[in-house]
């Protein structure tokens with residue numbers, strides 16, 4: 305029996321043949337493709353464990369294939385083969401979710417090692433997947449996009465707790481998907497056919513919030529013309545989602561603690577005790593533990609709601625999810641507006657991956673929606689993204705802090721130039737003294753001054 309299925313993609317037939325022959329001898333079942341379309345056809349046709357693809361190909365490059373895998377065949381481990389010295393595209397490949405990369409020329413031992421490792425990981429993923437599929441038959445996590453390991457952990461946690469009645473506290477910056485996750489938990493629970501009711505606690509003044517949550521009796525305050533059920537009752541057998549929980553007043557916190565412990569409460573202005581079987585999910589974008597320390601949030605309530613904690617990382621800490629999310633929003637908004645399916649240019653995608661996204665996924669979604677309206681051709685380019693993205697990237701580039709990993713030699717250039725310039729200034733541009741100070745010889749100094757364009761500064765120093 306074959307050790308696994310591999311698809312090898314390269315526009316160079318010689319490489320294709322030798323590589324596939326080598327892998328067959330290693331005991332794998334190997335298919336080959338010279339072109340993008342051919343590769344996609346294979347992927348649609350047969351389940352592969354691993355795809356090895358060249359990055360640079362004439363018509364459509366390996367990144368596009370990587371995208372196809374990430375979108376439609378996420379269970380295929382993708383190994384990218386890059387040309388010598390294109391470390392940058394290798395880094396991009398990893399960011400976009402490639403399993404690993406190799407640089408040309410491909411060395412047999414190296415590829416054997418990488419593929420063995422990928423196969424072992426695939427076996428684990430497979431086990432995990434079959435467990436997950438059993439659960440997926442009942443519920444689906446489809447609307448939540450993410451492949452970063454932090455998000456995969458979140459998905460596992462959701463699966464583990466969805467069907468219990470455990471109180472869940474979701475924390476994360478605004479726009480990280482707290483509301484979406486709360487809804488997903490409800491959908492994946494056995495309560496999914498019962499109501500899911502969301503209350504934005506921060507949006508209502510304290511008194512109104514209390515009657516909103518627990519209801520009120522007729523005449524309990526001006527305007528209370530009849531008895532009214534609150535959201536806890538409305539969400540009976542279902543789920544109530546209390547957003548911005550940190551805004552709850554001390555009085556309300558007491559009531560919440562009680563309802564979480566006993567599921568009992570009274571409507572405002574009534575003495576009759578009510579009971580509701582309601583699952584409670586809460587969310588906050590604040591550090592509640594700090595609020596506890598500052599005496600703003602009850603400690604007992606904090607421990608009561610923090611039974612299951614789901615922390616959603618900011619988008620800038622899961623950059624490998626950016627292409628996935630961007631592509632899925634692009635698809636969504638193209639379909640919605642009836643546009644032909646667009647794609648992102650490489651530059652646009654790179655820019656999105658370097659941007660810090662203070663508004664997280666919500667901001668990304670808005671940016672993509674805007675781009676589908678603005679894009680003229682078939683490709684969303686840098687021009688179609690808000691200028692803020694480019695401005696921030698330029699600022700970062702100016703400070704040499706755009707987060708990209710450069711080859712060491714290139715990365716060292718900037719500090720070297722600064723050190724030489726400082727030394728020159730300190731010695732009033734006297735080369736001998738500068739060379740002595742830096743403990744290099746004068747020729748080396750002169751060469752470096754020329755390289756960094758420092759050799760013309762002399763006359764200015766005199767002035």
Ligand SMILES: Nc1ncnc2c1ncn2[C@@H]1O[C@H](COP(=O)(O)OP(=O)(O)O)[C@@H](O)[C@H]1O
Pocket residue numbers: 447448449450476477478479480481482483484485629665666669
């Ligand atoms: N992982 C994700 N996959 C798909 N869409 C997401 C994801 N996270 C957030 N979104 C979308 O981004 C927007 C903001 O998410 P939301 O849940 O309202 O954030 P929060 O409640 O944390 O402010 C929503 O339109 C939501 O559907």
Ligand SMILES: [Mg+2]
Pocket residue numbers: 482483547
């Ligand atoms: Mg929200």
